Amino acid sequence: MVITANAGRLADLVDADLLKGVTSEKLEAAVPAQYQDPQNRWFAITKRGRVLYASRDRIAADKTLTYEALADAEWKGRICTRPFTHSYMIDLISSMIANHGEAWTETWLNGVKANLARKPQGNDRAQIKGVAQGECDIAIGNTYYYGIMLSDPEQRPAAEAVRPVFPNQDGRGAHMNITGAGVTKHAKHTANGIKLIEFLTSPRAQEIYAAQNFEFPVVAGVATAPVIAVFGEFKEDGINVADVAAQRRAAAQMVDRAGLSS
Amino acid sequence: MTLDVTAPAADRRGHDRSYLVIGLVAVLATGLLALPVGALIWFASRVEPGIWPHLYDTVLGNYVVTTGLLALGVGVGVTLIGVGAAWLVAAYEFPLRRTLEWALMMPLAAPSYIVAFVYTDLLDYAGPVQSSLRTVFGWRNGADYSFPEIRSLPGAIIIITLVLYPYVYLLTRTAFLAQSRGAVEAARMQGLSARAAFWRVAMPMARPAIVVGVALALMETLNEYGTVDYFAVPVFSTGIFHVWINMGSLEGASGLALMLVGAVAVLLLLERRARADRRFADPRATRAAPARQQLPTGRAIGATLLCALPVFLGFLLPFTLLISSSWHRFDTLFSGDLARALLNSLELATLAALIVTLLSLWLAYAGRLSQAPLLRLGTRLASMGYAIPGSVLAIGILAPFAAFDNALDAMLRETFGISSGLLFSGTLFALLFGCTVRFLALGFGATEAGFERVPRSLDDAARLLGSGPMDLIRRVHWPLLRASSLTAALLVFVDTL
Known part of the structure; x- marks a missing residue:
């Protein structure tokens, strides 16, 4: 079987026809429809959000933020992000294409480019540090980095300088990505493979998993670790992650056209 | 003096046979090593329509210019430092010369991206240097002052130069x-x-x-991924991954990789043509240590400082900073996993160094004995592996091997009902093969440079005296080549690690 991070990689496996559809009532019941392949070739075992980190000093606590608004003039010179060629950014752009279409997203992307505080560089944590250091006011980053930074004494001050904000809470919800598992086409022990995925999505395994990697359980009703609980309740974009992954090539080429490839 | 007329004739037949064997094995080996390049050509030929027009319209020009500037900058940098330092330690006597002579090789021990991490931490906006400057001068933020951006093309040139100059230094x-x-x-x-x-x-x-040293450094630069990715410098190697992973086009990525290989091929060809009619051997070369000229005090200290600077910037400073930031996690160094990983790395590096050195010796020797065009083409092609980014190379190796494994497995199941599994693609074999393809250029370059210093008159003399080809290399060449072969083995060992 295969376990891999990112819906895009799972989509690659599907495209290469390497996974088989499996039937499992337990998986159907446990994993929300948006986090499993429509033809049951993979199921999510954990999920994460790509959210915004706002400066506690310079952005009001009640300010509502959306991905769409990142292209607005009010954020000129205030946004930090890792390079747009990184798969997390490609996925975010893919979700914008899936929601708004290519033409709209291209205008948006150029707007975001115009608002960047600095050349896109480093990883997600470097963006949070950028906000903490005053280079920018908003950073784009995955949720688990915040947990990692909070639990490391050296990085904690930077994490405390920002407020994690789930965007689009009044609309479609925050962009999510997953780690998923599937059974390979030529697997000899399909039944055991399914059992393992069923175990990984059981409440007990979900609790352990989420506590280890600072991610969110995909299964509803599982107790979350204290570090993750600080995020509170939030609304997730209901689009199937497979539909987002399908837009990756369009997103990658858009990045090239916008002159954001590095 | 009596002449035995029969013995030499029999000898010559034996010699002819060994020439043939040496040549055949060399052609076979290079053919096998050129396999990944063949696989890349096959992939690239199946590219989807639309990929090239897109790349041509958007990023290709930028990749070409940026990669060219990066190579140019690193080429100039490694030549200046490598040749300069080599000349100083070889020709002059100055304080600390003996220590610096080997310390100058040390930067090779660190992958350039590690050095890049360290310098970024030190020099970027949040780092101690800029933070202190802000505190001292009361600047509030980046708008109040300007500081060179380390994450840039010049930054990448400096970092990569600092790590790669030892290639030139060592060989020169x-x-x-x-x-x-x-x-x-x-x-x-x-x-x-x-x-x-x-x-x-x-x-x-x-x-x-x-030239061999600079060529190696440049090939390493072209396939360098960590530093350029971290610094967000758009070059071929990062573009290859962008097209492969983000656009999902292995075919387009193979095409980009081939362009890179092609550029290297043209460079090496031009260089060969430029020195085709020259010979660099000195028949009176002795292995006696050269007499070093004692420098007057002021200039001696200058020489010490000049040689110490690259060691400090490329090794001492980054390693001190690395150790100081990791000392409280040293206990993980001795955990079982890491110890096993270390042992595996050493084993792989030793095997790869041995295989590459022997193969290089064989190929370079075959090239000296024979001018067969097929052999020349094969060795050139086989040395191109160094310019291909590692993971692209892995695909080029796994694809043909997996195809072979699957065919063999299917045949064995069909006829004997047994399974051979992934005989080549699923074992250490594929990994060693990959390392050999990747680092052959290193070993071959160093060995060939060694051969070029052995005058052909020695070969002629030995052969006139009745030496066969195996005899010639064992008794004449090997004693003169030992240093070059050791250099080759060392380079491969360090690079595999």
Whole structure:
């Protein structure tokens, strides 16, 4: 079987026809429809959000933020992000294409480019540090980095300088990505493979998993670790992650056209 | 003196046979090693329509220019530092020379991206240097002052140069030391200054070694991924991954990789043509240590500082910072997993160094014995592996091997009902093969440069005296090549690690 991070990689496996559809009532019941392949070739075992980190000093606590608004003039010179060629950014752009279409997203992307505080560089944590250091006011980053930074004494001050904000809470919800598992086409022990995925999505395994990697359980009703609980309740974009992954090539080429490839 | 007329004839038949065997094995080996390039061509030929027009319209020009500038910058940098330091330690006596002589190789021990991480932490906006400057001068933020951006093309050139100059240093130093004292001394006696003797005698004679060193450094630069990715510098190697992973086009990525390989091929070809009619061997070369000129105090200290600077910037500073930031996690160093990983790495590096060195010796020797065009083409092609980014190379290797494994497995199941599994693609074999393809250029370059310093008159003399080809390499070449082969093995070992 295969376990891999990112819906895009799972989509690659599907495209290469390497996974088989499996039937499992337990998986159907446990994993929300948006986090499993429509033809049951993979199921999510954990999920994460790509959210915004706002400066506690310079952005009001009640300010509502959306991905769409990142292209607005009010954020000129205030946004930090890792390079747009990184798969997390490609996925975010893919979700914008899936929601708004290519033409709209291209205008948006150029707007975001115009608002960047600095050349896109480093990883997600470097963006949070950028906000903490005053280079920018908003950073784009995955949720688990915040947990990692909070639990490391050296990085904690930077994490405390920002407020994690789930965007689009009044609309479609925050962009999510997953780690998923599937059974390979030529697997000899399909039944055991399914059992393992069923175990990984059981409440007990979900609790352990989420506590280890600072991610969110995909299964509803599982107790979350204290570090993750600080995020509170939030609304997730209901689009199937497979539909987002399908837009990756369009997103990658858009990045090239916008002159954001590095 | 009596002449035995029968023995030489029988000998010659034996010799002919060994020539043939040496040549055949060499052609076979290069053919096998050229396999990944063949796989890339196959992939690239199946590219989806739309990928190339897109790349051509958007990023290709930028990739070409940026990659070219990066290569140019690193090429100039490694030549200046590598040749300069090699000449200083080979020709002059100054304080700490013996220590610096080997310390100058140390930067090779660190992958460039690690050094890049360290310098970024040190020099970027949040780092201690800029933070202190802000505190001292009361600047509030980036708008109040300007500081060179480390994450940039010049930053990448500097970091990569600091890590790769030892290639040039190592090979050039070996060449300088192998030059006879006589040549430079004769030049001095003709009234040339030390500087003129360097430019007009020592440098031209060391040219093959310098060129090989620079070529290796450039190939490494072209396939370098960590630093350029971290610094967000758009070059071919990062573009290859962008097209492969983000656009999902292995075919387009193979095409980009081939362009890179093609560029390297053209460069090497031009260089070969430029020195085709020259020979760099010195028949009077002795292995005696050269007489080093004692420098006056001021200039001696200058030489010490000049040689110490690259060691400090490329090794001492980054390693000190690395250790200081990781000392409280040293306990993880001795955990079982890491110890096993270390042992595996050492084993792989030793095997790869051994295989590459022996194969290089074989191929370079075959190339010396025979001018067969097929062999020449094969060795050139096989040395291109160094310019291909590692993971692209892995695909080029796994694809043909997996196809072979699957076919063999299917056949064995069909006829004997047994399964061979993934005989080549699923074992250490594929990994060692990959390392061999990747690092053959290193071993071959160093060995070939060594061969070029052995005058052909020695070969002729040995053969006139009845030596066969195996005899020739064992008794004449090997003693003269030991240093070059050791350099080759060392380079491969360090690079595999």
